Amino acid sequence: xxxxxxxVALAVLAVLPLVGLSTYTMHVLILVIMWAVIGxxxxxxxxxxxxxxxxxxxFFGVGAYTAGILYSKFDWSPWWGIPLSIAxxxxxxxxxxxxxxxxxGPFFALATLASGEIMRVTAENWVDFTGGTLGILVQKRTxxxxxxxxxxxxxxxxxxxxxVKKLIESKLGYYFVAIREDQDAAExxxxxxxxxxxxxLCLSGALTGVAGAFYLNYMGYIDPFVVFGLHDISxxxxxxxxxxxxxxxxxxxxxxxIMVLLAEWIRSIxxxxxxxxxxxxxxxxxxxxxxxxxxxxxxxxxxRLLGLQRTS
Amino acid sequence: xxxxxEVRNVSMFFGGLAALxxxxxxxxxxxxxxxxxxxxxxxxxxxxVVNGFYHPSRGEVFFKGGKISGLRPHQVCKRGIGRxxxxxxxxxxxxxxxxxxxxxxxxxxxxGRAEEIAAETMRFVGLYDDRNVISKGxxxxxxxxxxIARALxxxxxxxLLDESFAGLNSAxxxxxxxxxxxxxxRGITIMIIEHHMKVIMSISDRIVVLNYGEKIAEGSPxxxxxxxxxxxxxxxxxxxx
Numbered sequence: 001x002x003x004x005x006x007x008v009a010l011a012v013l014a015v016l017p018l019v020g021l022s023t024y025t026m027h028v029l030i031l032v033i034m035w036a037v038i039g040x041x042x043x044x045x046x047x048x049x050x051x052x053x054x055x056x057x058x059f060f061g062v063g064a065y066t067a068g069i070l071y072s073k074f075d076w077s078p079w080w081g082i083p084l085s086i087a088x089x090x091x092x093x094x095x096x097x098x099x100x101x102x103x104x105g106p107f108f109a110l111a112t113l114a115s116g117e118i119m120r121v122t123a124e125n126w127v128d129f130t131g132g133t134l135g136i137l138v139q140k141r142t143x144x145x146x147x148x149x150x151x152x153x154x155x156x157x158x159x160x161x162x163x164v165k166k167l168i169e170s171k172l173g174y175y176f177v178a179i180r181e182d183q184d185a186a187e188x189x190x191x192x193x194x195x196x197x198x199x200x201l202c203l204s205g206a207l208t209g210v211a212g213a214f215y216l217n218y219m220g221y222i223d224p225f226v227v228f229g230l231h232d233i234s235x236x237x238x239x240x241x242x243x244x245x246x247x248x249x250x251x252x253x254x255x256x257x258i259m260v261l262l263a264e265w266i267r268s269i270x271x272x273x274x275x276x277x278x279x280x281x282x283x284x285x286x287x288x289x290x291x292x293x294x295x296x297x298x299x300x301x302x303x304r305l306l307g308l309q310r311t312s
Numbered sequence: 313x314x315x316x317x318e319v320r321n322v323s324m325f326f327g328g329l330a331a332l333x334x335x336x337x338x339x340x341x342x343x344x345x346x347x348x349x350x351x352x353x354x355x356x357x358x359x360x361v362v363n364g365f366y367h368p369s370r371g372e373v374f375f376k377g378g379k380i381s382g383l384r385p386h387q388v389c390k391r392g393i394g395r396x397x398x399x400x401x402x403x404x405x406x407x408x409x410x411x412x413x414x415x416x417x418x419x420x421x422x423x424g425r426a427e428e429i430a431a432e433t434m435r436f437v438g439l440y441d442d443r444n445v446i447s448k449g450x451x452x453x454x455x456x457x458x459x460i461a462r463a464l465x466x467x468x469x470x471x472l473l474d475e476s477f478a479g480l481n482s483a484x485x486x487x488x489x490x491x492x493x494x495x496x497x498r499g500i501t502i503m504i505i506e507h508h509m510k511v512i513m514s515i516s517d518r519i520v521v522l523n524y525g526e527k528i529a530e531g532s533p534x535x536x537x538x539x540x541x542x543x544x545x546x547x548x549x550x551x552x553x
Contacts, residue, residue, distance in 0.1 A: 170423060174414040181403035188363060188397075190389035190418035190466050 006165075009253075010158055017147050026146035030218065032260045033153045034211055038233075039240040039252025040160050041207035046238070047247035048168060049200035050180025051101070055112030057233035058119045059205040062092050063212025064227040065123065068136035071216075073129070078138060081213040082156075089209030093202040101197050104183070113234070120228030135223030142217065149218045156214060160207055165249055167203070176200055177247075208237075231277060239280060243287050245294030254295050314377060316341045316501050317362070317393075317470055322371035322381075324357055324525075331357040332525045334371070339470070344492070344502045346516035346533075348509075350545060353522040355505045356398055359472050362503075363395045364388040375470070390418065394463030395472035398505070400455045402447035408458055409434060409443035416465040429465055437461045437491055453484040460491065464500075471495065473504040477511055489515060513537065521545065 013033075017026065038060065046052045066088045067081020100111040123130045130136070143149065167173055175196045178186040187193050216222050226232055236259065244255025262283070266276040291298040315338035324332040332354045339345050347355050360366045362373055364385040373381040380388050389395075403411045412430035413423075420426050434440040437457045442450060447458060456476050463471055477488055485508070492515055496502060506512040512519065513533045521529040521536060523545040529536055536542055 171417045171421070171426070174410065174417055174426075177406060177410075178403050178414045181405060182401045184365070184385075185397070185401035185403065185462075186414075187385040188365075188389060188395055189415040189462060190386050191414075192384075192386045 006161060010154075013154055014151075017150055023146060026150055028260060028264055030146060030150050030153055032256045033150075033157045034214060034218075035236070035240055035256035035260055036253045037153070037157050037160050037211045038208050038237050039244065039256055040157075040164050041204045041211070042237045043241050043247065043252055044164055044167070044176075044207070045200045045204035047241060047251075048173065048180065049176040049197060051197060051200065052109050052238075053112040053204075054109045054230075054234050054238065055114070055116035056204075056208050056237045057116040057228045057230060058096070058112070059089050059093065059208035060212040060215070060233050061116075061119055061123065061222075061224070061228035062089050063209025064216045064222045065130060065136070065212075066209065067213040067216040068138075068222055069129065071138060072131065072136050077142075078213070078217050079142070081216060082210055085209040085213040086206045089212075090202045090206045092209075093205035094198065096205075097198045097201040101194060101201065113230070116228060116230060116234050120224050120230075123224035123228055130224070133223060133225075135221060136216070138216070138220040141220045153214055153218075156210060161249070163207075168249075172196070172199065239284055241294070242284060243294055245296030245298070248294065248296040251294050251296040258295070315339055315374075316376060317503070318374040319358070319362070320372050320374065322358075322361055322368045322373065324354070324361055324366060325369045330525050332361070332368075332522075335522070335525070335527045336371075337520050337527065337530060339501060339503060341469075341501055342496070342499060343517040344496055344504060344515055346512040346519040347503060347505045347522065348507075348512055348519060348536075349522035352524075354525040355522055356474060357525075358522070359395060359474055359503075359505065362388075363393065363472060389466055389468075392467075392469040393472065394466045394468030394470070396456075396459035396463050396474055396476055398474040398478070400452070400459050402450070402455050402458055404446075404448040406447060407444050408439060408447050408450060408454075408461075411447055411458060412461050412465045415462045418466045429467075433461045433465045436464065436494070438487065453480050456480065457488070457491070460495075464495070468500065470501045470503065473502060473506075475505055475507065477506055477508050485511065 016029070038056065042053065042056050063085035066085040067078040070076045070081050070084060071078040096115055100108055100115065103111050124133050175191050178189065178191055179193050179196060183193050212227060215227070240255035240259050241252055243258055244253065245251030263276060266279055267273040287294065291301065295302065317339035319335060319337050322332055322335045323330060335358065347358060349355055357366065361368050361381065364383050364387065368381050372379055375391055375393060380391060403414065409430055412433055413426050416426040416429040420429065431440065434443050437460055439454060439457050439461055442454055447455065450458060460473070460476060477485055480488060489511060492502065516533055518531065519533055519536045520527060521542050528541045528545060529539045
């Protein structure tokens with residue numbers, strides 16, 4: 001029984017576009033699935049390996065710019081950016097990891113936060129290569145409708161889900177969690193902690209980069225403030241995983257659904273829309289206090305609370 | 313015959329403090345060596361030097377004839393030295409069995425094989441019934457055993473036990489002594505730090521005594537018990553009228 005839910009979910013999502021959803025609904029679905037991919041990628045490093053990154057925008061942005069520059073400078077189809085971003089972001093992660101993985105805990109978090117900002121400032125100022133603050137505009141989008149974009153991101157999400165599940169149930173997963181729980185103990189059990197943290201960073205970065213490359217193809221436009229954004233990408237990524245459930249398979253999906261729908265809903269309320277980040281902040285505080293393991297992680301607790309309410 | 317482990321003229325300085333000064337001793341294959349000394353004598357520092365957490369300021373450590381001082385802990389572990397920690401370090405949010413599986417992966421690739429080794433090790437130390445408990449929830453005595461199981465699952469030739477008996481009640485104490493003797497019977501060499509004198513005297517083949525970072529005695533338990541320097545280190549100098 002336990003093996004079926006992923007396939008059922010995939011089947012439902014695969015037939016969803018066939019029922020004739022509006023363009024807007026399709027757009028929201030695409031965003032949800034894209035965020036779930038980023039959340040799963042972050043979870044690999046932050047959730048399982050315990051290295052909490054505040055700078056996933058760096059990977060997302062490098063992925064997006066890989067596809068964008070391929071198009072703007074070399075006149076290739078930006079779709080090649082998806083496979084290419086895996087290579088580019090992996091190399092980028094190696095270099096970044098060499099610097100930031102020497103640090104532990106809050107210092108690691110601060111270093112990753114800084115690296116995201118450094119990438120943004122670089123992209124803003126390296127005008128010849130990146131187009132500076134004007135960003136990159138893809139003149140002709142591949143498809144006008146949303147359906148194909150939806151299936152592509154769904155495929156990426158399914159692949160990411162299977163990859164994460166496979167990895168976490170293997171030796172690598174045990175090593176990641178061992179490092180999260182106690183680096184010194186892990187080291188003395190023969191685990192090469194620096195190596196495995198680098199592996200986690202590269203995998204997490206590359207998957208986030210793929211989402212970034214997809215984003216460029218889908219939106220047709222990127223600029224440094226959005227794709228390297230601290231609030232728009234790095235913080236939202238953390239919130240999605242925190243709300244959904246850290247170190248759970250389904251947490252990033254649940255978190256992405258809630259966060260994207262909530263963002264869309266709040267932003268549509270006149271007068272309140274501008275304050276959506278304030279409301280997100282409040283939500284995060286509530287989640288951390290009452291459901292520290294997220295909705296998926298604390299699901300038994302939620303069920304118990306609801307059960308109690310029914311009996312009284 | 314060359315020693316399994318050889319500590320040669322090791323000194324370890326922290327700033328101006330000499331935690332270990334010019335300590336040398338050897339460990340023969342198959343024996344249990346007790347490392348004793350008053351608080352702050354440098355016992356755990358010695359373990360950290362052997363295990364690779366510290367690189368000695370002076371001197372060298374050899375294992376099976378190869379130099380291991382200067383290696384990182386995971387490399388030392390790979391060569392065949394397992395250790396436990398005085399302040400237990402369970403992988404808290406993992407089940408007890410998963411703790412041991414994680415360390416069993418050092419020598420095997422497949423998960424099935426790692427699980428077999430882990431289960432066998434858990435039975436060996438008597439923790440099999442608690443295998444599914446999240447290790448954070450285990451009482452101290454069992455966490456100490458988990459430390460031993462985890463170190464054993466890396467299939468070491470030399471096991472470093474850092475106060476594996478501290479804080480145990482007498483029933484647990486007897487059980488743990490039994491486990492140590494079973495480990496020895498498997499041919500694993502053991503170096504053990506222990507404050508419990510009765511235990512250390514009864515299980516050790518030889519004892520090395522440290523005081524203020526210096527080796528002050530080495531010998532059989534009987535020799536150590538009658539060594540005036542050791543008595544002085546533990547009880548203080550005799551008052552001369």
